[in-house]
Amino acid sequence: MYEDIRSNKIKTGFIVSIFIVVITLIIYYICMAFDLGIVSIIIALIFSIGTAFASYYNSDKIVLAMSKARPATHEENQKLVNILDALVISSGIGTTPKLYVVEDMQPNAFATGRDPQHSVICVTTGLLEKLDYYELEGVIRA
Numbered sequence: 001m002y003e004d005i006r007s008n009k010i011k012t013g014f015i016v017s018i019f020i021v022v023i024t025l026i027i028y029y030i031c032m033a034f035d036l037g038i039v040s041i042i043i044a045l046i047f048s049i050g051t052a053f054a055s056y057y058n059s060d061k062i063v064l065a066m067s068k069a070r071p072a073t074h075e076e077n078q079k080l081v082n083i084l085d086a087l088v089i090s091s092g093i094g095t096t097p098k099l100y101v102v103e104d105m106q107p108n109a110f111a112t113g114r115d116p117q118h119s120v121i122c123v124t125t126g127l128l129e130k131l132d133y134y135e136l137e138g139v140i141r142a
Contacts, residue, residue, distance in 0.1 A: 016052055016056065019048070019052055020048045020049060020052050021048075023044075023047065023048035023051060023052075024041075024044040024045055024047075024048040025044070026044075027040075027043060027044035027047045027048060028040050028041055028043075028044040031043050031044060056114060057114065059112060059113070059114060060112045060113045060114070060118055060119075060120045063110075063112045063120075063122075064100055064112075064120065064122065067102045067122065068102065068103070069100035069101065069102045069122050070100060070101055070102075070103075071098070071099070071100055071101075072099040072100060072101045076101075077099070077101060077128070079128070079133060079136065080099060080101070080123065080128060080136065080140075081099060083133070083136055083137045083140050084096065084097070084099055084121065084140060086137075087137070087140060087141055093116065094116065095116050095117055095119070097111070097113070097116075097119040097120055097121045098119070098120045098121070099120075099121055099122075100120060100121070100122040100123075101122070101123060101124070101125060101128070102122055102123070102124045102125070103124075103125050104124040104125060104126055105124070105125065105126040105129075106124055106126050107124060107126045107127040107130050107131070108123070108124045108126070108127060109121070109122065109123040109124070109127055109139050109140070110122050121140060123136075123139070123140075127139065
């Protein structure tokens with residue numbers, strides 16, 4: 001498991017580096033089109049590094065806003081909340097992921113967040129309607 005975590009961190013670092021290089025080049029050429037001279041590369045680097053950090057630290061909020069997810073409540077989604085609580089207790093993890101629901105008839109689920117303290121699990125209403133308790137538990141566990 002720790003090898004997978006290390007591998008994922010290396011891959012993420014590589015992807016973020018490529019993102020910074022590509023955005024830097026795009027902004028650099030735009031700035032050169034406006035004939036800003038040597039200042040172009042500085043503007044491009046600041047913009048690309050700023051957007052990379054902003055997207056890294058706000059990735060969970062961005063994904064939840066794009067999918068129009070709402071927080072799961074104990075009253076509306078009792079089965080889902082109970083499953084997550086049981087899995088958190090049985091696995092012994094320190095923090096409980098935030099739980100969200102997306103109004104969509106397609107059965108789907110995803111997890112996002114940069115670390116355990118900012119983790120989010122999101123499921124669609126279609127998944128909640130189509131799966132029974134144990135099937136939903138299997139999806140959340142994975």
